[in-house]
Amino acid sequence: MDPVEEIKAKLDIVEVIGEFVALRQQGKNLVGLCPFHQEKTPSFSVNREAQFFHCFGCKAGGDVITFWMKYHNLGFNEAVEDLCSKYGIELPKSKEVLPQSIKALYAVNEAAMDFYKRALADKEIGRSARAYLEKRGLNKEILEEFGIGYAPDSWDALSTYFQRKGLLQEGLRAGLIGKSRQGTYYDRFRDRIVFPLWGMKGEILGFGGRLLEANNNEPKYLNTPETQVFQKRRYLYGLYQNLVEIKKTREVFFVEGYVDLLTLKSYGIHNAVATLGTALTPDHLKLIKPHISEITLIFDGDTAGRKASLRVLPMFVNEEMNPKVVLLPEGHDPDSFLRERGYLEFSKLLGKATDLIEFYMYAVSKEARQREDLVLAIRELLKTIKKISSPLLQGECLRKISLNMDMSYDLLLSEMERIDDVECRQVVEGTINVQGMRIKDMEALNLFYYSPYLLKEVSVTELRHLQVSESTLSLLEKMKEQVDAFGKIETDALLQACGEEEACKIREVLLAPPIFVAGNVKRTFQMLKDQLKCNLISAKVEEAKAKGDINLIGTLLKQKADLIKNLSQNI
Ligand SMILES: [Zn+2]
The missing domain is CATH 3.40.1360 (Dna Topoisomerase Vi A Subunit; Chain: A, domain 2)
Structure with missing residues (x-):
């Protein structure tokens, strides 16, 4: 058995943490004073059922290995070795103890990069993409160094390839493909130049894609979603390739996009990095x-x-x-x-x-x-x-x-x-305003987590009209994907597919009891759904206005009026 799996199966997180932190039972969880920040009242919780810890104060949290890493200030491999020797678990000869789930993500990303590179090199398929890159002045050496490729203008080129290779499930987990309501698979990147996002050991963590030609229906830049190995706010594009030069000059230029970085490189500026179209974070600076x-x-x-x-x-x-x-x-x-x-x-x-x-x-x-x-x-x-x-x-x-x-x-x-x-305090959480009834991000997550079947009754498009933070939306989408595919939420798999910000939210949902019960669930959901429909119609009205389609505007406004009438009857 994989040592990581074995540690998780053999050790009880409550017993391991209990050696270092005094814990007492409170409801279904155990609580104590957090070892990672100064506090007088306990906000540190341990959940035996799902085997994780979480602090509501400093937001530290994770599984037993994460605890060991943080508490003893060790890297992942060291923590695994340490736990194995302490609790008598045999380590395999090879030093490499990357969890299987991470190795699989690297492998599927590698396969995708090869696929995209071949498409770019293809005489027919890659023609317009090659012309575009040439116009941008990006030469062969740079394309090769950064592994740049092209996602063909097709809904299922990569999905079909993955299907043949038996990589569909991993492709889903890596966010390279999606699954429709009808159960068919589709490619995330279509007609885009694709930029692999390299990790510091030369592994591929994810991808960014830029539209070849601007079109109003799709964003110009698109990244793969956050996974176990890829977090936007901790990622700097070009750091892997440019680190030697950055260390040599002790100087760095920050630019806003990957194409900028590549252009700089083609003009001989080798000490730049780029954020992935996001604001700069403290994590970027620490890197x-x-x-x-x-x-x-x-x-x-x-x-x-x-x-x-x-x-x-x-x-x-x-x-x-x-x-x-x-x-x-x-x-x-x-x-x-x-x-x-x-x-x-x-x-x-x-x-x-x-x-x-x-x-x-x-x-x-x-x-x-x-x-x-x-x-x-x-x-x-x-x-x-x-x-x-x-x-x-x-x-x-x-x-x-x-x-x-x-x-x-x-x-x-x-x-x-x-x-x-x-x-001075910033407002972090977005709120949903349902006809005067306000539901916060955490409440929406709580509602859907404890009544997952509801996710079957909303479409992804409708979800996107929830006014929630980006990480909450991405979590809801992942939960929906699971419910559509398996009929339920697999908490372990969900946590593995998440970045730290999302994982933190799941932990807080798991530690809280369901907020909405029985009839309340249905009522809340109905209101939420009506509100989403309203938002969706409003968006369509704006579109129709832009096109000057008066008939359509009329129909839409009538629909909206009917909806609102229904809404007020429900309340
Ligand atoms: Zn804490």
């Missing part, structure tokens, strides 16, 4: 920080530069990093700028990079029409600076503003002190 002493953010010309700089500021300051910023001219990203204006102009721009706070103040004073705008913007900045944990670094920021705006330091300080702490 890069040990290797660099200088960091430059390159913002696209259409990025709301002021907003973007405000968002990343506290993150950098908390990591004691002082990045520089380059804002490209309007309408340009690094790719278009380099191709139109050339390397020399680009390096001139880089030479003009400014300090982040100075950049913000500059953007503000350019935008502000009157003194009041400026005051508002400074207040916004002070709110951000208040989130910085070190008073010393806070002072440093205030000094910069005071210099830039010619305002007294003490005035800025007293203004910052006045800002209410509540204003």
Whole structure:
């Protein structure tokens, strides 16, 4: 048996953790003081049934191996070895103890990369994709180094290939293919240039795809969903290929997309990384920080530069990093700028990079029409600076503003002190508003987790009209996929297919009892469904308006009115 499986089968998480943390029974769970953060009242729970732990305070959680890793500060392999020797489980000779589920994900991704590369090389199928890449100036060496390929313009090219190879289930788990309501399989990427997302050991963690030709029905960029091995907020595109150069120069450029990174590379700039179209996270910074002493953010010309700089500021300051910023001219990203204006102009721009706070103040004073705008913007900045944990670094920021705006330091300080702490707290969870009845993300998850059959009665499109956070939606989609395929939710498999943010949510659902019971479930669901239908119709009305289809608008509005009438009768 695989040692990881054996550890999980043989050890009881309650007994293992019980050696280090005093636990007492509370309902179906055990609780104690969290060993991972300071606390006086217990928010650390252990669930025997599903064999996991979770802290509501610091959000640490996972299975018995995760506990061992965190508690003893060990890597995955070390923790497995340690647990095996402590509890008398025999380790196989080979040092490699990657769980089977992870090996399988790497393997299916590898197979997909080969498939996409062959499609790109195919004389007929890959013709337009090759022309596109050539136009972008990406040469063969770069395409080969990054393993770039093409997903054919077909609903089932990859699915058929996977079916032949017996890889359908793994393909589903990797998010490369999906399963329709009718039970047929379809490809996630169609008519897209496909970019493998490389891990630091040269393994393929997932894929990003860019549409060959813009079309209104599909997003220009699409990534595979988060899996056990791939988390967007911890992933930097190009780090694997560029790390040597980054370490050598101790400097890194952050760009917003993978094509930008590749263009930079084709112009000889080998020390860049890209986020996957997401905002920069503290995890991104932690990944890069040990290797660099200088960091430059390159913002696209259409990025709301002021907003973007405000968002990343506290993150950098908390990591004691002082990045520089380059804002490209309007309408340009690094790719278009380099191709139109050339390397020399680009390096001139880089030479003009400014300090982040100075950049913000500059953007503000350019935008502000009157003194009041400026005051508002400074207040916004002070709110951000208040989130910085070190008073010393806070002072440093205030000094910069005071210099830039010619305002007294003490005035800025007293203004910052006045800002209410509540204003500084960010709203994380989205809420669904059902005709005056509000359901939070966690409530929606609780409803569907404990009454999974309901997921059969909503379509994926309808789900997307729930106003919930991205991670909640992705979880609901995964739950629906399982219910459609197996008629129930397999918690273990679900946890394995999830990124940490999603896993954290499942753990919290599992630790809570069902919120909605008996008749309440049906009623809540009916209202939710009606509301979703309303949202869907509203979206269609907007479409019809854009097309000027008056008949259709009329029909849709009538449908919506009927729905709302029904809704009020139900309440
Ligand atoms: Zn904790």
